[in-house]
Amino acid sequence: MKKFGVAAFEDDERVYNETLKQFDKQTEQLTEQLGIFQEKLVEFANRHNEEIKSNPEFRSKFLHMCNTIGIDPLNLYVGRDKHLFTVNDFIYELSIKIIQICRNTKDLNGGLISFDELLNTYFKTLNITEGDLVEAIDLVSTLDGGFEILKIKGTKILRSVPNELTNDQTKILEVCSIMGYASVSLLRVNLKWSKVRCKSVLDEMVTSGILWIDSQTHQKEMLFWDPAWIAKSLSN
């Protein structure tokens, strides 16, 4: 029966709710199907491993497919710990991962991330060595994105933003690597810098997001913290 006035919308409401329910059901089914498909894909990859390795066209299509459906090719193994791909592809995938991590954490650490943090927090579950990282970063550095490996007090740090660190900034990061933070008085005593120099370099590093300020100390002096401290406190 046809309804008139406001009552006519009641049916619409019911139809709307039913469609909503159907959508939910469909999503559920699709998720399930996708799960099965992913399983099959890994099976397929294992079976055709040799061909994936030897045929570049097939390989790129396969990788593309993996990406589309949300499978991490780094997680595909042949056997227990042998990766599916030959070393080059592996490094290639790794370098993409590194770029992603740097992008995601850029606002937190100003584009500086230590190798320890990469290995201990992000690549903890994967069998990745420092050598792999160096190789992967080498690969992306050809892209001119400003990726560079720095050495501060013996620890390797990856810089992913194109602005060059000055000598003074590097010195401050060295101080931070010991205490976790730096301050004007700390720099004056240890590096014999003038007050103005300490202040201006520190402020500059806050502006570029490399250091975080902490104004709640008992010494009544501003402390400047290196966010790398967060990852370090995890491993201690």
Added chain:
Amino acid sequence: MTVHLELPAIYQFPPLFTRQPNKSIRNKQIETWINIILTNCEQCKIWTITKQGDMKIIDPDTQQVTTFNIFHNTEIDRSCSPIFINEIWQMMQKQGQLLNRDGKDLKISTDSDELQTDEEFYILWKSLELWANEILDWFERTTQLNKVVTFYEIVSSEDNFNESFYSMPEPLLYQILKILVKRGRATMLKENSKYVAIKVI
């Protein structure tokens, strides 16, 4: 304290408690704070938080209540300033993760340095819409359609102990159920001029 809050490593990072001057860093900082609040509230089923950041944590075994201020880390002796806390509330409100007790928009001013003591917010680790869907799903799943069900039954009945909305404060439930009424799926019933029950069709 017997209740375990899961506080990430960054919670021990002293500058997290000082408002950062760099804007993109500060956004990340606020995002970090919101994450800490939402994860812990969800894990311990903490529904309300005061404007200062006080949360009541109830020990599931002893029922003992401890008050914990999320914005004050006694271990490292750092706390967030009222201005910064307000900034966090504002962002949460914008993202629909915070609700005033009466369901109205909060009046948060960034200029004011003081926080009134009596104000309390609901923390929404799921959006109101999502909660509404989950409760509707429960009505359908447990064949409670076309029956009058009291608010008390929904959130306090022992049968619902394992439901995500168990122990939810009734005024918050009321805000969520209003969505179902708006969708035309339910009518609410009053007792002594206060809504106390709902019928979902």
